[in-house]
Every structure is written in structure tokens, then in C-alpha cells.
Amino acid sequence: MLTKAEVQDLRSLQERRGREALGLFLVEGEKTLSEVIGSGFPVERIYSTRPVSPEESAGAPVTEVSGPEMARISGLPTPSPVLAVCRIRRVPLSPGGLDRGLTLALDGVQDPGNVGTLLRIADWYGLDRVVLSPDCADLFSPKVVAASMGSFARVAAHSAALAPALASSQAPVLGCDLKGEDAHSLHPRRDAVIVVGSEGRGLSEEVRRHVTAFVTIPRYGRAESLNAAVAAAVVCDNLRRVSA
Amino acid sequence: MLTKAEVQDLRSLQERRGREALGLFLVEGEKTLSEVIGSGFPVERIYSTRPVSPEESAGAPVTEVSGPEMARISGLPTPSPVLAVCRIRRVPLSPGGLDRGLTLALDGVQDPGNVGTLLRIADWYGLDRVVLSPDCADLFSPKVVAASMGSFARVAAHSAALAPALASSQAPVLGCDLKGEDAHSLHPRRDAVIVVGSEGRGLSEEVRRHVTAFVTIPRYGRAESLNAAVAAAVVCDNLRRVSA
Numbered sequence A, B: 001m002l003t004k005a006e007v008q009d010l011r012s013l014q015e016r017r018g019r020e021a022l023g024l025f026l027v028e029g030e031k032t033l034s035e036v037i038g039s040g041f042p043v044e045r046i047y048s049t050r051p052v053s054p055e056e057s058a059g060a061p062v063t064e065v066s067g068p069e070m071a072r073i074s075g076l077p078t079p080s081p082v083l084a085v086c087r088i089r090r091v092p093l094s095p096g097g098l099d100r101g102l103t104l105a106l107d108g109v110q111d112p113g114n115v116g117t118l119l120r121i122a123d124w125y126g127l128d129r130v131v132l133s134p135d136c137a138d139l140f141s142p143k144v145v146a147a148s149m150g151s152f153a154r155v156a157a158h159s160a161a162l163a164p165a166l167a168s169s170q171a172p173v174l175g176c177d178l179k180g181e182d183a184h185s186l187h188p189r190r191d192a193v194i195v196v197g198s199e200g201r202g203l204s205e206e207v208r209r210h211v212t213a214f215v216t217i218p219r220y221g222r223a224e225s226l227n228a229a230v231a232a233a234v235v236c237d238n239l240r241r242v243s244a
Helices: A004-012 A016-022 A030-038 A067-073 A112-124 A142-147 A162-167 A228-243 B004-012 B016-022 B030-038 B067-073 B112-124 B142-147 B162-167 B228-243
Strands: A024-028 A043-048 A062-064 A082-087 A102-107 A129-132 A157-159 A173-182 A192-197 A213-216 B024-028 B043-048 B062-064 B082-087 B102-107 B129-132 B157-159 B173-182 B192-197 B213-216
Touching: A004 A016, A004 A067, A016 A024, A024 A030, A024 A142, A030 A043, A030 A082, A043 A067, A102 A112, A102 A162, A102 A228, A112 A129, A112 A142, A112 A228, A162 A192, A173 A228, A192 A228, A228 B228, B004 B016, B004 B067, B016 B024, B024 B030, B024 B142, B030 B043, B030 B082, B043 B067, B102 B112, B102 B162, B102 B228, B112 B129, B112 B142, B112 B228, B162 B192, B173 B228, B192 B228
Parallel strands: A043 A062, A102 A129, A102 A192, A129 A157, A173 A192, A173 A213, B043 B062, B102 B129, B102 B192, B129 B157, B173 B192, B173 B213
Antiparallel strands: A024 A082, A043 A082, B024 B082, B043 B082
């Protein structure tokens, strides 16, 4: 039986303020939880409407709850049988942190579904890290976690002001834009930062100043633009093709 | 002043049943409406909280409404100043309709955001048509229309049972799958059907039987899969690179 205070705490984790206050976030769904545990991400506690084996919980304490209790603590319209509470770990971007390897930098991507999808893309293409500007959707929001399909636990993700980080980057900075170098002609680069902007506005002015090459995906039809996550994936695919 | 019956009719268009009953669907948002009008798609009527110029309405009758009235007829949490009503046109896929050009076929893609994004991708890559299996999200749902960013009005889209259409296709059928030919080694094809499956299940068994080549996007990291729309975009990009 959950206490009222416990329910309140768990419900507060739906909002950024609540997560910051408690230093915790939620992982909902059996598939995502198994990916999180499989990737060694530490889980503080699991709430479940069914028995959970020690392998499944990776040793985290399990609280069995009723269906109605799960509905009260879940943020999903159709709650899953499991809900896990994990501790937020924010790893600062170290100085020179963009110099080596491939980075995906998100400049004001506010839609949490897009941020989650971008983490999944970075994971698929084996990028070394993802950097989120402070005005992106919160990395630990339930929608980001869900859309990332477990990738949030496998990808090194940092929050950082982009302009100063890009200014000091030794690696070239490739900005996804509607005008620029043809993505099909990308040169091999083992070290690079790929920057994508927000859906509505594109790359911010202060970030544009630090872009060393704009990259455009060739268009064969009439759509005005591509979704930010789609554009990032196509650029990653082209860069991996020549650099891998 | 809107009548109660008019409000009820407009609200019924949020649901598939209501749209089928009236043969109408909604377009919300100034940007999407301008793209729809720009592409010559006929608009039956516009509701607006501000004056609309004849160029903007393309001659469609305009009803000025108050902010609270717009809130009652809009499906958006934050209503836009304009809402348009358009007539549903369903164009059947003609026999041999997949034989020429490039087709994107959606096999049970149920998320309306994904269907809209896929229409936008088909539009960007200049594909000749999109075919939706009957269990896809409805082409005329407000979320599909919004996510397509106007592309629904520019792309030839058909609903059709996929298995018989693919069975009679003269064009090769490329199935996006986790195992198959490397997308980076695609051969040029002027005529082809690219099939993407649903997020959870992938391609259905009956569709798989008609696939002539499975295509896989090379993976460099650890994510288990890519989002259906992302995968389709990467395959389109690779196919256009060699075929354009």
C-alpha cells in the first residue's frame, strides 16, 4: 500500500521541477526498463503490478502495487505493469569534450519526442555523445525517456551552453541547414560535431557563428523542410558511410 | 455566431467516424493552411478569429468567430487563429499503380505523427505516391495533417490492401527490415516500392511474402531499431543518391 506522500513524490516526477527537487526520474514500460537494466543503468526502486524476478530487477527493491495504485503513479494513459525510479546523473561536458569523436548537438530542440528519437539515432549510429542546449526538452522527462527506447541509458548525454562549447571545439562543426554543402558529398571525418536546430526556428544565431560547414540534405520534391530528427539521421548516415 | 449543430459537426471531425459521416476533415494552423492553399488543395470553408484576405482564403467562404468559439471547435490545446474544413478525396490505387516510379508503402503504421512525418519525407524526396494499408492511422486525422506540415496536400496518397497491390507490382519491393541488403549498397532503381512496417511489429507476414529485397540500414552502435519514419528517410536518401 503506497502512502499518500509516496504517491505525491512519484507524481511530482512528471514535471521537471519535481525531478530536480528529488534528483530522480521515472522509467515506464517493461521494454524500456529491460533495456535500461541491460545497459547497467542503476535503478533505485521498481513498482510493479506483478512479481518481478531478481534478474529482471537487477537487485533493485521491488514494491508490488495494485492496478489502481499503478494508475495513480503512472503518467501513461494505459499504465504498464512496471514503473522504475532512477537517480538523475548529470555529467558535465569536460573542456575539450567535443574535440574527439562524433557529437550530436541539439540546439533548442523542445519537442521531447524529437529529443528521444535523436538519442536513439545517436545510439544507432554509435556517436560518442549528445549535447543538449539548456533550452532543449529535459533529458529525464518521461516522454524523452520513452521516445529514446532505452537509448538514453546507453548514450553519453550532456547539457551545456552550445556556443562556448562549439567555440572551443577543435572538431569541425557541421550545421544542418536548408542551405549548405550537399550531404551526399560529405568528406570523411572521424571527429565532428553535427548540430541540429529546433523545428520552427532552425539553428540559433549564436550557434550559427560557430558552424564551420553547413550541410543540406538534397531535396527532390516540394516539402519545405524535414523533421529535425529525420534530418539528423540522414546526415549521420551520410557521415558514417564515408567515415566508418 | 456558430450554431450548436455547427459546433457539433466540427467537433465530430476530430474522430474518424465523424469525418467519414460528413466526408470532411480539418486543417488547423496558419502555416499548414497556407501550404494547403498554395498547393491548390480545395478548401470548403475557413473559420477565423481575424480578417482573412481573399488571397489567403483562395476564395473559400470565411466565418469570423470569437476566441472562445475557436477554442470550442479546435482540437489544439492552443488554438490557431484559423481552422479550415476540406473535403476528403480518396483516390483509389489503380491496377498496376505501383509499377512506375517510386512508392512509399506503409504497413500498419498506427502513430499519426509517424504517418504525417512519412508523408513529409515522401514529399521531400519527390516520391510518386504513398500507399497506406487500411490499419494505418487515418490520412485525414488532425494529427497526421499537422505532422505532415502540408505535405498531405502535395503527395498522392492512397489507401489500399498492401498484399494484393504488392503481389501484382512489376516494380521491385524493398522491405525495410533489421536484416537485409546494406542500404549503402542499394542499386539504382527508377521504379521501386519501399515498404516500412509498424513501430512495434515491423513488416507483417503477408507483406513480407511479397518483398523482393530486404534493406537494412547499417548500425554502428547499440540501439535495437530506428523509428519507422527515420528508417524510411534514410532508405529514400540512399535510393535517391544512386537513382536520381
